[in-house]
Amino acid sequence: MDEARLRSLTPGVLAVLVRRGADFAAAEDAVQDALVEAVRAWPADPPRDPKGWLITVAWRKFLDAARSDTARRRREEIVDQEPAPGPAPAADDTLQVYFLCAHPSLTPSSAVALTLRAVGGLTTRQIAQAYLVPEATMAQRISRAKRTVSGVRFDKPGDVATVLRVLYLVFNEGYSGDVDLAAEAIRLTRRLAAAVDHPEVSGLLALMLLHHARRAARTAPDGSLVPLAEQDRGRWDTASIAEGVEILQSALARDRLGEFQAEAAVAALHADAPTAEETDWVQIVEWYDELVRLTGSPVVRLNRAVAVGEADGPRAGLAALADLDTALPRHAAVAAYLHERAGDLATAQRLYAEAAHKASNLAERDHLTRRAARLNAQLA
Template identity: 85%
Template structure:
């Protein structure tokens, strides 16, 4: 988790957070108050467990969190109802087994929340991360993230733990977490995979399996995505011997099982594209015509402009760069990466001067330093080649 958890079993703690939250909720605590109490208990666990680990970790967290909740309610008011709740405090002992994770996923991805708020609340309430860690991962001040989480908790304060939710919204939130990759002291890609595995254990849904497959197939290529100096390595140039074959095998198996249920969704379609890339022993052996077909399915499902842009790249590989440029001409040049794709296709068509100019323009529009540097190197390579 970080240096602040030295000696504590951080993975165990984070895994218990949703269960403890659910127990407090069933005892009558509102979500916002329960979440605050559990965070307090978590901090106390990080402080005391290394020297004095409990025999029943979940029971310990439940007891401490419940007492913190009672302390908070007593400080607010001395009304009889809350005093009666205090008197009903259960004796310490083994906590009951009940998986509240699914309800928490739905609550934290409530449609009334913005995407950024839903992500932050999911990482804290379901993932068990501290506000500081979430802030560091998203490169914002801790106070800013604390305000974002507080607003999100107020928004869902009146929602019940057991109300049905939208799986598709939860999946979009988890995919947003995954795409943040690695920042600060938290590996958000790995965290997203962990949370998606937990969701898959709670709900039987082919799109959940599709998202997990997609994450695993992308994560399998992680070690090959950057060079020795941290430079971006495009998919076609990656050392496939560095791909994680165990993750690929697991991802493909999950995808095949999901597709067999004949309830195709966008994450299954994206995972199918990733699986075709993973299946190719070399870039030149990629089944591009089938990838184009899967992008057609994805566009049918979502109408996504990004899917159309990726389809243009695939068409350029399957039918030649001119066909790719024709597909690209139907899209809005303001789309992210449109200029970079155009540069790539013009280069493949032999139009080096045009490609070099477009690479320079794309570098100026890049969303990350690694992408900007890569596109700048592409432009420099073509300029050098022309001069030679």
């Protein structure tokens, strides 16, 4: 059975149930039950209309639960409206499900979990494995999220920017367990791009593809991080780079610049350079200037300081860094790198050690610790 195909039908089936009157939480449970039934039944007897089959089975699962619910009067009204089985409706409400799962009343972590469950079609166990948390913990998180959005109707336009934030959060989680969240985020963003005509959706898809293209070169065989400048560019996925650049160019041509398009432009300039030494840092600084204008983000300004240090020298980079809060994530690591390039090895060693202590994951901590140890050996 094509599991990806099965999961791709999930949001459309869920939307049909909600449009018929089911509350979100009950509809989502029914869809999950239907998916389990499909895994059992389809290999021996594949349906001619997979989506229609899922809608019929999910609706019946919902009705079975509805008939035993305490709110019988309302449920009986819904039962009386049961449509006859038939071809799946042509309308695709997938976009509304994206908006619902990225509802502003949800925390980012809950929105991500609900998106993976309701839009991605992943099981609670798969999501828990991906986030390295107990399945019971993830089940509670998803249940709370479903209760939060159960009263929300599909009658108001959603916020594309919020949906994009959620998908980017999914992408940045990378992969663990048996679910590759980076690949899943790309799949979901492709579906969103097919459902909505928005340059920032294209910008995010381009950004994901360009970052993902470098994935194979980011780690050494022992699992250690390989910085961008030291990566084997022959291991980069040229097909993904070409697709990402093409999508980005089409989005930029619409002259509605947004944050994800600008970030993708930076990634494209890195991807376009045959070697690290040939990177067009001057143009990268210009794109970071656009990002600062668009977002005002201190993290963007931190990344800009690195680019300035490459374009105009480490002293210029340190000057750009001077007015930023030292508590920013990665501030110590950036300062260490710029001090090392400026020849101040003692300060760089101290800052690398500080950055290693603050690192949020083991691979980054090991990388920064090795940098500090190398400089310590040189100083000795």
